[in-house]
């Protein structure tokens with residue numbers, strides 16, 4: 001099997017541009033995941049983000065995790081627990097409105113750094129969407145525009161801050177159970193020392209190798225719909241680890257606005273597929289998320305089918 005794709009974005013504006021664009025195309029079409037280096041966020045800045053995230057976990061989250069998750073999951077556990085994840089998380093929303101000053105227990109320095117982190121990642125996400133447009137033959141800005149709702153509130157963007165502490169019984173519980181991501185494009189800054197993230201490729205679980213100061217990118221369900229399956233969201237999971245100091249991961253989700261209408265780009269729909277009714281559905285993003293929240297850990301195909309059925313036979317609400 002080919003190696004997990006690592007792409008040097010720093011070379012994009014040099015003589016190797018065509019090669020880099022081809023690597024991005026291959027990664028999107030065949031992996032649904034890739035790792036970016038020289039992406040514009042400096043190593044020093046990422047070290048600060050990592051340090052503050054780990055300090056915050058120790059000071060404000062660890063005790064709660066032990067009381068609320070660890071004790072519940074491990075008490076007398078014999079069989080595999082398929083209902084809970086071995087993770088400690090909180091969520092920072094950046095767009096359409098930031099909640100960073102409302103989240104309790106964050107130090108001023110951490111708030112400030114995370115605000116800067118979000119704004120750099122937002123810019124990177126939008127740059128990437130335009131690179132995808134170029135590879136797909138869509139006009140520049142198409143994907144960003146597709147994420148805007150009719151009242152142009154813009155995309156939703158947020159960061160799930162997760163810590164995966166060492167787990168004494170990894171055979172009984174996953175760090176995070178297998179799923180595809182619902183949204184648009186996901187940018188992940190993960191711990192550089194502890195692994196655990198895996199994706200499903202050709203029916204085999206493949207490690208996403210921890211690579212210092214890289215950003216892992218993956219495709220969400222909405223990009224699969226807009227590209228009409230040219231790019232696919234891919235199942236991934238996190239295995240709990242027994243040793244070390246635990247793993248940190250910051251997953252930032254650049255998603256459509258809640259009222260955005262999502263549908264395949266007409267340029268990417270072939271006539272034959274249309275005739276055979278093999279085209280992805282059209283729906284309001286919020287409706288997809290309502291469904292996703294109840295079936296996140298199940299296969300995505302029935303979700304697409306359900307959205308298709310809902311579009312064909314709308315349920316009367318009056």
Ligand SMILES: [Fe+2]
Nearest residue numbers: 179180181236
């Ligand atoms: Fe995910």
